Amino acid sequence: MIELRDVWFSYGDREVLKGVNMRVRKGEIAILLGRNGAGKSTLLMHLNGLLKPKKGEVIVDGIRVGYDRKSLIKLRRAVGFVFQNPDDQIVAPTVWQDVVFGPENLGMRDDDRIKEILRNLGLERYESRLCNSLSGGEKKRVAIAGVLAMEPEFIIMDEPTAGVDGMGLKEILKIVKNLKESGKGILISTHDLDFAKTIGDRFMILEDGRIIYDGVFVDYSLAENCGIRTWLSEGEIVLVPHDSSIPETDDFDFIAVMGKSAREKLEREGIEPDINTAGMERAFLRAIGGARVMLVCSRSMIEVVKREAQAYPVKLTICDGVECHEGQSVHSWSRSGECGAHYTERTESN
Ligand SMILES: Nc1ncnc2c1ncn2[C@@H]1O[C@H](COP(=O)(O)OP(=O)(O)OP(=O)(O)O)[C@@H](O)[C@H]1O
Ligand SMILES: [Mg+2]
Structure with a gap:
């Protein structure tokens, strides 16, 4: 496992990492998301000793990383780094020379294995090509090949798909999946x-120098709020617990209901729901399609819906504890638009 413990880093007086804690295990693919300039590259460069924390620890397989030459060589054999810009990585004139450079230096050159790596990355006919004559996507693959040739246990990739076309992307997907299957982190x-x-397998969001989300779902709303490009739909689910007052129904394209107490509530109010069965699933489907859906559910189901919402590209608003008076707005929106909130709660404002 590689681990960052309370890592702080600044460029001059510009603080970029402010107490980062994170882990990557062998056999998993962890994803680091964050807006431009959030500090992703800075964080990654700590994991193979390219940067040294001002404070905090980097731990690889239980051992605290040292920064003397010998420790760094050991670290870089264990943790390979694919740079965001391949020009930062490619060191030799031709593709073949570049890819054998690392293993040769470490006395572990194995030509058959290197040929296999090049083949897997769709570079089998590129061996004698000059690196500076390659396209951006091809260079990216050469840089990846150079790292894989060192057979590290952990592989860090900084924006591996930037500037790579559909074919190149497929090749990168294939190689990343194979790496995972072979037990690499x-x-x-x-x-x-x-x-x-x-x-x-796991997603982390870096924002304002800290990991603010670490989970197995992509949390769309949170990603969107953090400036990460998403395909969040225009739709919305407004979740109303059965013991709250029901908002004005005309504001919604569909009314969905789930659970006995919620059904009874709507019946008492004389509201006929449009979606009566599989309420949650259909509400999400409608919202993904761009509709505004009110989902009335028993209070005990709120957490379930919130969890489910993390997996879908829709906005979820919880309308709770609101007294709706005619002609008078009593709603306030709290925490909306703020990175760190993946749903919005409506609360009483007076
Ligand atoms: N060598 C440097 N000297 C001074 N500031 C730097 C240096 N490298 C990066 N920064 C600044 O540190 C912040 C974090 O940069 P970093 O490259 O880590 O972000 P990033 O999340 O990788 O961004 P991107 O998505 O654009 O790649 C940015 O504000 C950047 O301008
Ligand atoms: Mg970067």
Whole structure:
């Protein structure tokens, strides 16, 4: 496992990491998300000793990383780093020379294995090509090949899909999946939520120098609030617990109900729901399609809906404890738009 414990880092007086705690285990693909300039590259560069924390610890397989030459060589054999910009990584004139450079230096050159790596990355006919004549996507793959040739236990990839076309993306997906299957630990920073969702086992969001989200779902609303590109739909679910007052129904495209107490509540109010069965699932489907849906549920189901909402690209608003008076607005929106809140709660304002 690689681990950061309370890591702080600044460039001059510009503080970028403010107490980062995180872990990447062998056999998992962890994804690091965050807006431009959030500090993703800075964080990643701590994991193979390219940067040294001002405070805090980097731990690899239980051992605290040292910064003398010998420790750094050991660390870089264990943790490979694929740079955001391949030009920062490529050191030799031709593809073959570049990919054999690392293993040769460490006395572990194995030509058959290197050929296999190049083949897996769709670079088998590129061996004698000059690196500076390659396209951006091809360079990216050469940089990845160079890291894989060192056979590290952990692989850090900084934006591996940036500037890579569809074919290149497929190859990267394939290689990342194979790496995971072979038991490597992988940490990838990306803005590409499609790619992240396709391969990620765990997602972390870096914001204002800290990991503010770490979970197995992509939390769409939170990602959106943090400036990460999402395909969050225009739709919304307004969740109303059965013992709260019901908002004006004309404001909604659909009324959905789940649970006995919620059904009884609507009956008492003389409201006919549009969605009566599989209320939660259908409410999400409608909201993904762009509709505004009121979902009335028993209070005990709120947590279930909140959990479910993390997996869907829809906005969830909880309308709770509100007294709705005619002609008078008593609603206030708290925490909306703020990074760190993945749903909005409506509360009484007076
Ligand atoms: N060498 C440096 N000297 C001074 N400031 C730097 C340096 N490198 C990065 N920064 C600043 O530190 C902050 C974090 O940068 P970093 O590159 O880690 O962000 P990032 O999340 O990787 O961004 P991006 O998504 O654009 O790649 C930015 O404000 C950046 O301008
Ligand atoms: Mg970066």
